[in-house]
Amino acid sequence: MRIDGYRYTWRLPLIVWQALFFIGPLMLMVAMSFWLVRNYRMTPDFVFDNWDRMMSRSFFWDAYEVTLVRACVAAVLATLIAFPASYALAFKVSDTVRRWAIFLLVVPFFTSYLVRIYAWQVLLAESGPINAVLGFGGIGPFSMLNSGFGTMVGYMTLVLPLVIILQTTSLAGIDRNLIEAAWNLGASPVRTLFRVIIPAAKVGLIIGAVFAFILSFGDFVSPFYLGGSKPPTLSILIIDTTKSGQQWPLAAVVAIMMIVTLFVVAVAAVGAAYGRRRS
C-alpha cells in the first residue's frame, strides 16, 4: 500500500487544532491551579496554596451547594415542564405542525440570550408589565427578581427549547406499533405512558435532563441578572476572581471542581441511560 496522504489531510487538523486550542488551555488551567501567586503575580510552581485557600472557605462550599441544587432543580423542572409539550408534539399533532414547532424552537438559538434575560428583567420587575397586569386583578405586586424564582425563569429560558427538541425527537422515534400493542393488550393510557413510552424514550429524556443540568450549572447570566447573584454561584465566583485582581489560579480551582462535578454527573447519567433496567 502507498502512504496515504489523503487520509491524514482529513484526520490530522482536528487533532492538531484541539491539542493547541482546547486541550492546551484546559491543561494550562489545571497547571495554573498549582501556581504560586505573590504580590499579584503568578509564578509557575507546584503548591497547594490555591486549593487550600478555596477548599477551606465556607463561601466556596455555599456557592457549590447553591449551584448544584439549582442545576438539579432546573434539570428536573425542565424535564417535567417539557415532557407534556414534547408528548403533545410527538403524538397529538401532524407532521407538518411538528416540523414547524421544532423550527420555532430553534429560533431562540439565534436570539441573544442576554437580550432575552434583559427582557425578563423588565417583565418581572416590581413595576414591570406582569405585576401591572396582576395589579389590575388586585394581586401583588410580587418581587420576582433577585430570587431563586428569577434564576429559574432564566434557566428555563436557556434550556427549555433544547430539552423539548431532544424529548420530541426521541418520543417521535418510538415505534407506534409498540404503543398500539400495549393498548391492544389492555394497558390503560397511563400505564402505557409509564410502562412503554417513558422506558422507550428513556435515553432522550435523560440526555435532555443532562443538557439542562450542564447548561444551568455553568450559566452565570441568569443567577447574576435575575437572581441578584446572592448567593453567588460557582460561575459568578469564577468571574469575580478572574475579573478582579488576577486571581486566575483560584478561579482555576473552582473551574476544575465544576468540571469534575459535571464529569461525575455525565457518567452517572450515561450509566442510567444505557445501563440495564432494574426490574
Added chain:
Amino acid sequence: MLYLAIVFAFVFAPIITSMIFSFNSDRFPTVPLGEFTTHWYETAFSRPEVWEAMQNSLIVALTAATLSTALGFATAYTDYRYNFRFKSAYIALALLPPTIPLVIMGLAMLAWLARLGISGTLTGIIIAHTVMAAPFAMAICRLRLSQMDPALEAAAWNLGASQWRAMRSVVVPFCLPAIVSAFCLTAAVSFDEFVVAWFVSGLNKTVPVVILEILQGNVDPQINAIGTFVFLTSMTLVVVAQLLITRRRKA
C-alpha cells in the same frame, strides 16, 4: 394544546417583548405601553462603538464559521470513511467542547491566549469561537454523510476519479447543503456568543459583549434595539441558507 401554547408563550415571551420594547418610549416599560419611537435605534446606532462591534462581530463570525466548518467537515468525513485505533477518543475530542461551561472555557482560553500573546485580539476570539462551534459543524456534516451511499465515492474512483477528485466532484457536492447550513449555524453561534468573547476580547469587543457591558452599566432599552437588529440579521442568514438549499434541490 393549551399547555403547548403556554410553553411556547414562555419561550417566546422574552423575544417578542424585547422587540416591542425596542419601539417603546418608556425607559422602564410597563403596561400600558408608552408611545412608539425609534429613539433607541437612533441612539444605539449613533454610537461608534456599536458600529465597531458590528464590524468585529462580522469578521469574527465569518472567519470562525469558515474555520469551524472546514474542521467539522474534515472530522465528519474522517468518522464516516475511516476506522482506526482510538477512534472513539478522536470523536470524543471532537465533540467535547460544548460540554465545558462557557465561563471555564473563557478562563482557560484567556490564560492560554495570554501566554501566546494574542489575548485581546480578534484572532483570539476567532480561535475560541472555532473551538466552540466546530462540533456543531461536525454534527451537521456527519448527519448528511450518513445519508450518502458509501458506494457513491467508490463509484467515482471506479470511474477514474482519484481520491481528491472524488472528494471534489462527489463528496463535497453531495454535502453542500450541509456545508452551507453548518457555515450559517456556526456563524450564528459565534455572532451570539458573549461569555468567552467577553473574557478574551479586551478592547476589541463584539456586539454581544457590548450588550453585556450596557447591561452591567445603566440598563437601557438600546439593548432591545441592538438585540432585535442582531436577531433579524441571524434569522435572515438562516432563511437565506434554507432558501439556497431548497432551490438547489429543485434545480
Added chain:
Amino acid sequence: MAEPLVRLTDLKKSYGNFEAVKGIDLEIAAGEFIAIMGPSGCGKTTTLRMLAGLEAPSGGEIFIGGERMNDVPAHERDTPMVWQSLALFPFLSVRENVEFGLKMRGLPKRERRERVAVWLERLGLEGFEKRRVDALSGGQRQRVALARSLVTEPKMLFLDEPLSALDAHLVIRMQGVLSKLQKDLGITFVYVTHSQSEAFAMADRVVIMGHGEIVQTGRPKDIFRAPRNRFVAEFVGRNNIFAGTVAGGVINVDGTQLPLPGAADGPAEIVVAADRMTVSLERPNTAALEAEFVSEEFVGTAIICYFEGPGGEELKAQVTERELELLAPEPGKHFFLSWEPDAPHVMAVTS
C-alpha cells in the same frame, strides 16, 4: 492457451481474524459472461471489490490482461462496475452521470457529448439527458448505471447484484437487456449474485462460492445436473438430496433400497433433480420412496410438489398441471416417488 483476461492466484482477504476470501484461483476469458454466485457472506462481493481495486488483497495476486494489478489504485484501473445500489450521483443529471468517467479521463466536451448521446440512445434513454436521476423509474436508473459504466468502452464490466432492487417482472426484462448487451459488445461481464435464476439465465459459466472458497465452476447446466456436493446442490435448489450407504450397486436411504448402478461401496450422497422425479398413487414396480404430501407451488408453467420423506426430509417433484389433477394431492396423503436409474448424480461426501 492464450493468457486469460483475468487471472487470480491464491487470492486472499481477511478482516482481522475473519477470512472473507480464503485463497481462490480463477481465470476469466475475454468475452465471457461469468457469474459468481453464493449465499451472502461467501466472499463473492469481496472478490469483485478486490478486482476493482476497492479492497486491497491480503495475499495472492490479481492479473488483468497479463499485468499485475495488486498495487494499482482503483481509479487507474479500467474496471467499471454496476453497483447493487446503482450509486448514481443524485446531484447530477442523467447526462452528467454518464459523462462522469469520460470527464475523469479528460476528454474534451464535444467528444464527451457525442459518446454520451450514443450510449443513451443505445440504452433507450434519449431525451432523458437533463433529467435528475431520482426522477427516473427503477429500470431507467438501471440503464443509466449501465451507460455510465460502459461509456468508456471498457474490456470488462463488473456487476454487483445489479437487479436485486428491481421488481420481478423488470428483472426478467433486464436479464434480456444484459445478455444482449454482452453479446453485442463482446466484452467480459463478471456478474455477482445470490440469485440462481439470474446466474443460470445469463452466464456462460458459473462460479459457486461458499465460505470464502470456490466450491464448483462450470456451465449452468452441468452445475444443475451434477452438483459437486451437498452445499452446491442445496444452493442451486429444486434438488432432492439423499444420504445413505451404497452396497453392491444399491443405496440404502432410511431403510429403503434404491438402485444406484456403478456406485462405489460406502457412504454416499446422491442428488435427483425435481424434474426427474415421478409421482405415483400406487407403488410402482421400481424401487420407490413413500412420502407424505405437504404443499404445491406454481413456478411459471411448472408445478413443484413438496413432500415429507420417510426420514422427515423435504422432497420435491416437478409435475404438470394434468398430472396434478390426476394425483389430486391433499396434505397428509401418501404418494410414491421414483426416478429413472440414470437420474441420480453421486456427489462428493462433505464431512
